Amino acid sequence: MDIKVLIIDDDVELCELLSEFLALEGFLSHAIHNGQEALEHCKEHHYELIILDVMLPGMQGLDVLRALRKFTQTPVLMLTARGEDTDRIVGLELGADDYLAKPCNPRELAARLRAILRRVRPTQEHSTELRVGELQLNSSQRQASYANAELPLTSAEFNVLFSLLSRAGQVVDKDTLCREALGRPLSAYDRSIDVHISKIRRKLAELGGEQLVLSVRGVGYQYAADSQERGQ
The missing domain is CATH 1.10.10.10 (Winged helix-like DNA-binding domain superfamily/Winged helix DNA-binding domain)
Incomplete structure (x- = not known):
């Protein structure tokens, strides 16, 4: 059974590439390119994992994460700009489970997602x-x-x-x-x-x-x- 993943990122091309690769790894992805829209969507739909870009237009990724943690504990992996340690630390403080610097290797992203799943799904x-x-x-x-x-x-x-x-x-x-x-x-x-x-x-x-x-x-x-x- 495919693992449902939500990608919140305004880079449409990147979302398409990640979705195609993750599909080969057993992940069923849905992408939303706006933070506020993603929040409303998450209130009505359940995902096993969320990939969240810190740099979003309008409502920033960290604000989206803060709002998400008010109603869901779904694991969140942040995508951050390389070298932006402050964003990573703040994201972890707000409840992110892990982070990965962009541009990221899709294989490493899939590996990180599987690692998170192993942690939240103990046998x-x-x-x-x-x-x-x-x-x-x-x-x-x-x-x-x-x-x-x-x-x-x-x-x-x-x-x-x-x-x-x-x-x-x-x-x-x-x-x-x-x-x-x-x-x-x-x-x-x-x-x-x-x-x-x-x-x-x-x-x-x-x-x-x-x-x-x-x-x-x-x-x-x-x-x-x-x-x-x-x-x-």
């Missing part, structure tokens, strides 16, 4: 429920809670936190987190994991979970083994 045999202190994660249902309150996470945030929680009390290096949570090795100057960690901390803090995710300078991050005491 039943790997279904796991983890609980440390007040934090609970269920990988099959992709649900998270803290102190019995729902913890809303994007797919990337869920996977980062799952990797940390499965090794509670241990330091997990950034490359391991990047491979497990984002499906790719850590590259130079890539701050994706740092941004996701920042958002996870903020969301936990809103539910009363302070100082649960610790930084280990020059190495990575650690979920505190004594998190139940820290969370109180």
